[in-house]
Amino acid sequence: MEYGWQRKILSVVIYLCLTACSSTVHGVELTTARHLFDIKDTFNQPSDVAVAKNGTIYVVDGVNCRIQAFSSAGSYLFTFGRPGTGPGEFAFPLGMDIDESGRVYVADSRNQKIQIFSAKGDFISEIPVPGTNGKKADPTDVAVDGSGQWFFVADNNNHRILKFDIASKKLISSYGKPGEEKGEFRYPFLMHLHKNKDLYIVDVINTRVQVVNTDGKFVCIVGGWGVEKGQFFRPKGVAVDKNGITYVSDSYMGVVQLFNVTGTFHSVLGDPVTGGVKKFTTPVGLFVDDSMRLYVVEMLPGRLSVFSLDNAK
Template structure:
């Protein structure tokens, strides 16, 4: 049967089988009961809740944190980026709805380079926009069509020096590499499919140590890891309802220890994986002693102080946690 599956404000028509709906019901029970407690043998990584930022978000999708601690949240439906202090106080807004320089039409993903420059995937305007740390517009780089099909940039991952970046072109199932200085497309990777370097709606990404690119491959229900030379590294996860599997992965980040965090917006959990792609643990709640549950978790970020930032799309919330010796 055909089902409309929402990716935030966007709809993708996906062919699903009846049994998947039944398995999904079982999956909810699985995580709430058998995996609801560490007593059942599931490894948990505890995350101590610090604070929430609610602001005036309308389906936020991604988050990035600068070296000085400034928190930037992509507020897509409102066509803007909101900035907050390390303690969660509102600072300023970048952009507004529109098509001109510094304006957005459903921005989805973002990244920050070492100098603090901000890169935003402006999906409906088919471009990447670059701003200063204070939100002043610098430049834009158009994302080209694919054989007449409009580009659909949903995320950007920039190297630390700000010389080049990758773009996830969601609807065209490809990853693009751009040189920032020349604003030119350097390479295009991927095609529709389920094999290595094939995608079904790549969404959010994370570039780890300027080397490995983690790509959330939504409908293939996995994270695909490749390197910056264009070579395949590994797959993380796959479709299913057991630990180490996904129902609808959306966001990914990697901490300084090399652990990858993947959000599952349907299951409402965040799972952790080793650098080899093997399952490590599930994010836990030190108060209940069980799995920490979220509502439509999407974008993720872990900073150098081991604070985890989680965007929850439908509640319009950013939750901040401490991963360092959380008890």
């Protein structure tokens, strides 16, 4: 049973292991995250964040069925979207991405479509996400190719990834099926497309991040189930910085772990105040911008926390 007492006990064991190790000189390596500011008291179960080239911060405010935008300093700018099924309306949006021109792509999960907006939140178009074998699609995230050719959709309900042509808005290909082998998924959730080359996919119930190329060919696996460093209990969000370091949030454990380019363990996000592991409450979506600022969405507290990464390399 997914939420059984065994896993609850194990989550405590994992946390104690990480915390104990992080307090020793020769224990788990830490990457210091210096807190800059929080945005809170305005969201209801936010799930994802993306930052435009001009510094505008966009947050998916899921239960409120809207996107909120903020300045690079965290000041409120504007909101777009409302509950509904029509253009510019959402039914539990989950993931998002921004293309090179600043257009905002939103995975509108219960409306089974991807919606595209201008940088100021004006509705542009929508693309239906088809189901398969009699099951509706459940698009939980979208990742946009910087060249303007494709975007990718995580279909959580059907355990697959879909590739669409941006110009024609047509489905080009799909890959993945239920399972635990390479190229198989059990509830893919959030994603990150790194340098238009590798797609990082949070494979939630398989407790790993799968990396594939833009044609769906397997590249590597990051993490896996377990109680040691570099392993996960319930991964949810993923981001990759300009140096190729991968960041993965674990919503049960309340930590963010870092991995090297090869997928091996790098460090755990650390708190410079306590000198130990930085703890979060249900962390989900992540984003790292070019100035090495890390954005962490915490779903249940309804908070976005922003950090400066002091020693990530």
